Amino acid sequence: MNRPGRPAGPTADTVTVVLTAALELLLAEGATALTAQRLHQATGVSRSTIYRHWPTPSAVLAALIDVAPLPPAEPSGDLARDLHAEVDQLCNRLRDRPVGAFLQALVVAAAADPDAALLRHRYVGDLLAPFHAVLRAAGVPATEREDAVAVIASPLLLDALLLDRPTARNRAHRIVDDVVAKVVRP
The missing domain is CATH 1.10.357.10 (Tetracycline Repressor, domain 2)
Structure with missing residues (x-):
């Protein structure tokens, strides 16, 4: 049974848009630019969506870290x-x-x-x-x-x-x- 209301998380497209903009802001202006207002201005995603899923600059940084890892290489034995x-x-x-x-x-x-x-x-x-x-x-x-x-x-x-x-x-x-x-x- 589907319950009406907000979805549990942002759509994949929203995540991509917000985190791409967040990385660009971070690289250009530093971590202090990772506010909901700045992310809203850069992406057009509503501030409430950004606040709901990434309530602090640290939450945005954590989300960026989550998508950053490279897959580990298989050791050759040497x-x-x-x-x-x-x-x-x-x-x-x-x-x-x-x-x-x-x-x-x-x-x-x-x-x-x-x-x-x-x-x-x-x-x-x-x-x-x-x-x-x-x-x-x-x-x-x-x-x-x-x-x-x-x-x-x-x-x-x-x-x-x-x-x-x-x-x-x-x-x-x-x-x-x-x-x-x-x-x-x-």
């Missing part, structure tokens, strides 16, 4: 090759405007909004998850895995977020080789 591939993928993602700029906007938003800080952690976790998966598949223990991911990814995130320079792919590949030499037991 730890070094798999980690090099993940480094290349992360370098490409940080170089590309949406991912790098999105992460920078999350950092700025997190300074003023505890919800955005949680989202920043979630987004960075999503970016680092492929490294964890590769190391887990290779049988690297959890504590060593955490350290290895930090050693590999930290310089890339530092370059992209704090130093505003291209990620040093060659340095990252050297770091991967050092990590592999340390975690692979003869």
Whole structure:
């Protein structure tokens, strides 16, 4: 039996329109632009629909994170090759405007909004998850895995977020080789 009233969620078209506009606003103006009023102006979607489904800028950021993940790659079984591939993928993602700029906007938003800080952690976790998966598949223990991911990814995130320079792919590949030499037991 169908019940009259509002649908449970926005239509797929509405989600696409709102989140596309939200990403454009975020990249152009930062997270403070993710208000229902600005999204309404950019999309024509009613403010009440936007408020109902994305009541805060953090809710919009969370929805953007939900649609951002890349499908994980299947590990080949060669730890070094798999980690090099993940480094290349992360370098490409940080170089590309949406991912790098999105992460920078999350950092700025997190300074003023505890919800955005949680989202920043979630987004960075999503970016680092492929490294964890590769190391887990290779049988690297959890504590060593955490350290290895930090050693590999930290310089890339530092370059992209704090130093505003291209990620040093060659340095990252050297770091991967050092990590592999340390975690692979003869």
